[in-house]
Amino acid sequence: MFSTLLVASSLPLLAVAQSAASLAYTPVYGTCPSGFTLVRQAGSSAADNQTLNPQEAAYISARKSNVLPNAWKTYLSNLEATNASLPSYVSDILSNSSSDTAVYPNLGIACSGGGWRATMFGAGVLNALDGRNETAVAFGTGGLLQAAQYVTGLSGGSSLVGSLAQANFPTMEVLAFGTNATDPTHAWGGWLSQITQQTPYTNATQNNEYIQLLIEEVRGKSEAGFAVSYVDLVARDNGRHFSNGTDLDNFFDDSLVHGAGYTWSGVANVSTFVSYEQPFPILVATLLSPNGNMSNVIPNSSFIIPISNPIMELNVYEMGSYDPTLAAFTPMEYLGTMNESICVTNYDQAGLVMGASGDWNTYYNTSESTLVSTSMYTMIEALNDTLPQTNIVLDGTLFPNSFHGPATEGTFIDAGETIIMMSDGGSDGEAVPIQPLLVKARGLDIIFAIDANQDWANEYWSAGGSLVNTQNRINTLFPTAYSFPPVPTNTSEFIAQNLSTRPTFFGCDSSTEAPLIIYLANGGPPRDGETSLTNVAPNNVTAEQLQAFLDQTYTIATQGNPANVSAAADPEWPACLACGVVDRARNRTGVERSGVCSSCFDRYCWNGSTYGL
Template identity: 55%
Template sequence: MLRNRFAILLALLLWLNTFAMAQTVASQAYTPIAGRCPAGFNLVRMAGAPGNQTLSSSEASYIQNRKANVLPQAWKTYLSNVLSTNPFLPDYVSGILSGASSEIPTLGIATSGGGYRAAIFGAGVLNALDARNSSSDAAGTGGLLQAATYLSGLSGSSWFITSLAQANFPTMQELMFGPASPTVSNSSWGGWNADYDIITPSTNSVTDTQYYTNLADELLGKYDAGYVVTFADYWGRMLARHFANGTFSSNIFNESYTHGAGILWSAVANTTSFASYLIPFPIVTADLQAPGQNSSEIIAEDYIPLTNPIIEFNVFETGSFDPQLSAFVPTKYLGTTNNSICVTNYDQSAFIAGSSSELFNEANFTNTLNSEFGSILALMADLMPEPQVEYDVASWPNPFYGVAPDTFIDSTQTNLNMVDGGEDGEVIPLQPLLVKARGVDVIFAIDATDDINDFADGSSLIATQNRTSLYPSAYSFPPVPTSMEEYTAQNLTTRPTFFGCNTTSLNTSTPLLIYLANGGPPYGEVPVTNTSTSQTSYLSSEIQAMLSQTFVITTQGYPENGATKDPYWPSCLACAVVDRARERAGVARSGICSTCMDRYCWNGDALTTAAS
């Protein structure tokens, strides 16, 4: 666990309790701001009952404009890349992707949690789907990223998604390594700075001690303004130096910079890529930890019941489509609890990433002084005492106080406690893409969890199937294997697999699932993508090796007969992408698509022989 590393040098911080610290520029930029609400302001938007839910007007407008102004050309570019590998696609595939058909796919991409490993693997898969990468175009997969409508992430992939969106949608190489000639400023992008450890960035004890001091100092403004400050704030400030604008290798320890403080999730709407509808609509999720939660619904080694609401943070709104809440508030005004006094500056991008990856409730925080985080918790308790407040959660003022009192478990709580988005077992953020109002036809699910030897075993899909079965009126999910042993026996985590190909009676509301897992290395290669979730620094050479192997995993398909690549994988992927649109158009599968769907679709035990 990450917590083992916090014991290093933290005792040196206790000297800070002898005097107060002056606020830095980062502390000022991190402090929420209260003011009078706009005229006619209404904090809570009820999203409606299952089957009749609505999107915010801002999201609906963004999606409409993206579909009208960006996606037609994006699909044509993707089609061109697929055709360069196989010119014999069925006419209906070319017709749908070229815009000749009235039906077009609505694609969502979901990338899983799993620390830095998941961030790198998810970025690697998107790199192989990116039309800006000539190697991806040549492989026949480039352009699918640009054609996606939604992009969701949680935990480690929330680091990736938030950094990608707030940095104005750079290429994956620039995202991870920074621009070749950076401009060092509070608002410009500097890369992930992965060679600096998130927790102990230096080998010099004096430097690290000052670093920890600075982190605590950056929280004082928020605390002094009367808001709850927990360890998640501290964690978010660590993440900010890697996944928010404003930090470079040249200034990482320089406190004259804000280091991502003041970079807001709602402000993504002001970036040129978002304003031009060029980026898939980004969503980050976290789990709600609630007093009185039903512990009997906690599965296996998870920490959060499946019945707790999943909270989504999108650029415009934050809330949940789960039927027990089905309500949202403007992300810009997170921190607000009434219609009179509005709070801004609370929706810090790195704090949202920190909330989505807040797994410290899994550690021993019960006894502040004796836990493995004892020194830093003692420091926070001295500088920012929070009696009766949990330190091991992300705390958000509850905008839903009094909302849905009969069904919402936190309706009477002053604050909402957020934890890692995968703590209910759903480590792939599929739930936002199953919302019927979003009309997603096909989901590209990227699984970089650490179930077996830091490889994925399919357990996240099982958790999603179990959860959606609790809310059949709200969500539809295709059948998937019900045990991890089935995924292993059928090699479903070491090859791309399609789920929901033949669930005809459900197809009108059930997306087809394209599942790509980090389940093992390509044939003949030594594994490099199964690094530990607790690894919080990477050399550039390590990242490049992981990107190279992830590219192969994404573009090889399901080779057979000793081959290292399925030459028809780009066509098979395209067949899956258009399959729901094909069905709406009333066209039968034909040509290579018939062969592809037989080859890649899971159909119970039918794949046991094919995969052996």
């Protein structure tokens, strides 16, 4: 990787009156609370030695007890209303009259990267799983979203998951388009996809002024002594699209905070989180390190991060990694803190955390000529001219290194750095954020993996590359830390076997301890003959285009894999999906697969060369 230090000499900053947004975005120093611990050791790779954050464990336990029993019963009721012919064990598991939470399936959902395409595609798939969507309920898939324990997001998927969590877990329609409210300052205004991010005007002069406005909104953070980067500007733009407080009418009102002050740890205070109604949200980034082993970058690829660098997760309670090369976390609320005496708060801005997961522009920092030709360079130049810093890499997301020093020395490659940097969660080739769902301490049975990343050359279709790269990383580096089911060894196999053009189950062998992966990709157009709308890489999307995209994604998410190859959709897909969801729980009871579940697994499972067991 070309390591450009886009810096200027240290010059005195001019005193400028800070805007409300700048003040709300500025981290705050204060005395650490009594009993504060900066670094939590997460244990070794052994499942019996790994530990969850106590707050996360309490959240999941309360969700299992208070929410999931009814959620699973509601999902079952929706499914049975379709007159699906299910083996009795499916209803026995999902109805669970004994109320033993250990009987229920443990479900996680992963939402991939892929820019706006991934944000929209992921929302369309979640809409097909949402128990508040009457169409999904009637079809028999509605309710699975409410029954999930975890939902992860990366890059474009982090915009989806991040906005969903902080907007108080609305329906997908409300999330995408917003809702009317009496208090527009704090109302959820939707994604405002019709306004291009970072260049919202058609006039270049106005766009330059907009960039300067974003820079002024991070001035307070800079003057408080914290390093700022290009991603801080992205964070302030993210605030206008994926945080509360902005709508079409006030987007250009520079007197408002536009999402500044909304923190990722603050999600714990929204009502649907307090009542355990949300699946636990986790965003994923990769460590951008000067100390990485560059021989571990995937060869002959555009990826820039070695697969040996820790994959970082940013959840509501903490930031860190379960990779054995770190195996430690620091509190999210006090992100930016370097010791146990003086604590930092307000650093974990929701827009910045989403930006850390989605900083795909580091792909362009491979040569100076490539970097100079990008829109990022213009923003970096403007940032450097206004808030000059010395020896700061400006194309990554910057965090004061809470893991600095002896707490992680000897394992963590950046233990000696005072600042750690993060890049797009897919920068190492893993654009589907599966790793947090493979953590053994979380005990997940099923991962519903949504893939809208681009794998096909000159096309914007998905072809399983992220699963291939995850398999290679785990098998090569961490075979005891994570369990991952077998998948093809290259994207050519995915394409040849149509594994990404229809839902595919990986890990159908019940003897494996790995979760069953239900893989649903943006791998091709819907089979009903509609013109393709989802293989795009848009910068802005009108409301009409967004609705059409969501509608087509719903079609793709519900068409299944019909036994009749000439059919557009599989009428048994809702039943087959339920069979996959309960399969690990079924295995725990010792019951054999039967009925429609047997034929579903024949049709949907990949066994190493084709479908079937």
